[in-house]
Amino acid sequence: MSDSQRPALRESPIPGLFVIELDLRGDHRGWFKENWQREKMLPIGLPDFGPVQNNVSFNDEVGTTRGIHAEPWDKLVSVVHGKVFGAWVDLREGPSFGSVFTVEIDPSVAVFVPRGVGNSYQTLEPDTVYSYLVNDHWSPDAGAKYTFLNLGDETAAIAWPIPLEQAVLSEKDRTHPRLAEVAPMAPRKTLVLGANGQLGRALREVWPEAEFADRAELDITSPDFPGARAWRDYGVIVNAAAYTKVDLAETDAGRREAWAANVSALATLARVATTAGITLVQVSTDYVFDGTADGHPEDEAPSPLGVYGQTKAAGDAIVETVPRHYIVRTSWVIGDGNNFVRTMASLAERGVAPSVVDDQVGRLSFTGDIARGIRHLVEGGAPFGVYNLTGSGEPTSWAAIAKRVFELTGHDANAVTGVSTAEYFAGKQASPRPLNSVLPLDKIEATGFAPRDHFAALEAYLTANPLATS
Known part of the structure; x- marks a missing residue:
């Protein structure tokens, strides 16, 4: 993106989930970006979601796959280094339950994920650093409010670039329920x-x-x-x-x-x-x-x-x-x-x-x-x-x-x-x-x-x- 460009917002098929094309500025030394800039992002239509915590996930290997987790807060996800295939499934109560959206994310792209939408990604490059801002504090009992979906759910049918049998998954992520068994997340x-x-x-x-x-x-x-x-x-x-x-x-x-x-x-x-x-x-x-x-x-x-x-x-x-x-x-x-x-x-x-x-x-x-x-x-x-x-x-x-x-x-x-x-x-x-x-x-x-x-x-x-x- 050129120096004159501002963040641009793209809607997705999932209500409230937005893709943000960031202004990534670089030279021979590296690059710089404003991952969250309230005064620029609110005018283009991003919600004023009030982030309070920043989390970072480092992933050694290509094919590391995490999710699908729907959490009781909004988040802005992005990549600091590397590239991921991002996948989201709407797990909220309502007519869009089960809707799927995917997009590749590198440092020039961020995605706003509303509360109750299942978030997942698969790394496409080694040493990938994945970051997300959230608008509530994690607590030991927060997991009880999560909603989960199996990465290999046949209804969502996510086209993972690296087949799940060859990917790196946690044991918990392998055992999450199928869509028919998911209890939708209730609205606030x-x-x-x-x-x-x-x-x-x-x-x-x-x-x-x-x-x-x-x-x-x-x-x-x-x-x-x-x-x-x-x-x-x-x-x-x-x-x-x-x-x-x-x-x-x-x-x-x-x-x-x-x-x-x-x-x-x-x-x-x-x-x-x-x-x-x-x-x-x-x-x-x-x-x-x-x-x-x-x-x-x-x-x-x-x-x-x-x-x-x-x-x-x-x-x-x-x-x-x-x-x-x-x-x-x-x-x-x-x-x-x-x-x-x-x-x-x-x-x-x-x-x-x-x-x-x-x-x-x-x-x-x-x-x-x-x-x-x-x-x-x-x-x-x-x-x-x-x-x-x-x-x-x-x-x-x-x-x-x-x-x-x-x-x-x-x-x-x-x-x-x-x-x-x-x-x-x-x-x-x-x-x-x-x-x-x-x-x-x-x-x-x-x-x-x-x-x-x-x-x-x-x-x-x-x-x-x-x-x-x-």
Whole structure:
């Protein structure tokens, strides 16, 4: 390659496995190459896999053959000296299981091998030095998570340049199972924190195969949290846990609890996610804004009015330091539990005529829609960043929503009296509220997700939840 060339990426038939043509620079003294150069390799499409360990294998003889080993981490393999015939077999769960790819590797070529793809090679020259960067630390129990395939498997039918009966193999590699006997490597797990909250319960419905934990099982405020799991086994963490007592956050005790749960714990969670290469999904709120704008797009700078909003804004800033993150900003959340809609339905049933604020404007967000939107972002491969996610349709006031609940449950909407926020909270200890909570939805809609109209969703919610009227 000439001095002007940069690394080039080639895709393979195995999803996520890439061949990289390196810029090998040499003269009469020898050669030099950048085996891993993050600033050059990310723009050409290589994942930011975060290597933490470098391993080197020296091979005396031509025909030395190693593998096929699928390990629970990503790796970048290359040759320092000599040449190998590289072979890879996809041993992950899914439609590409059993797919095979082969290519010769010399010092000018590297291959990125994703987690769960079986890796093997055969040396074509003596004194070959084979190197690989991995993004997790080897440990004595790591082998229990490997998946193996026999080098001579008839289904994979790898065309080894040197027949295996003439090659140099370890006894273990000779006895690995055939493809029909291989247990595919499962994908990295998804973990939902805050499993018993309104959003957590909705995520159980939308993402049943995920792992769920409440605070009693996994407390992110605990100093033991970083060692609570083998975090490289997880690909996604959805943080549906938070301190949400908006008014109590203005008290001395509430302020401390809010900062501990919404900020300090987020710092720990962010460190774990960054170190283990986990995609972190954080649920945010309209309370990070002061509500003075007509609407709050994703790139608006935070301007929280109260302690709760301040802690959520601080938590968002921490999560934005995680390389793989989604911040899902929502408002006026309604789900399975105590909420505004249930309260209004109960008041209507009991004949109570409430006063409801009519100068706060926004849209309802139903937890089922938030949960579906989160899964859509993660599994659809949407660009990382901040996304507004609420119901769609015409923004309205809390008072108008209360009137609609009365109507839908067969009661007189005129029983609801509209009052200003100042009037409603006069003489009460309360956090200031943003008067405009409208969150534009253009960005998430551009990913292919269409939030439901929030009034239509309200009607469906009341129909599906008859207890809301009792």
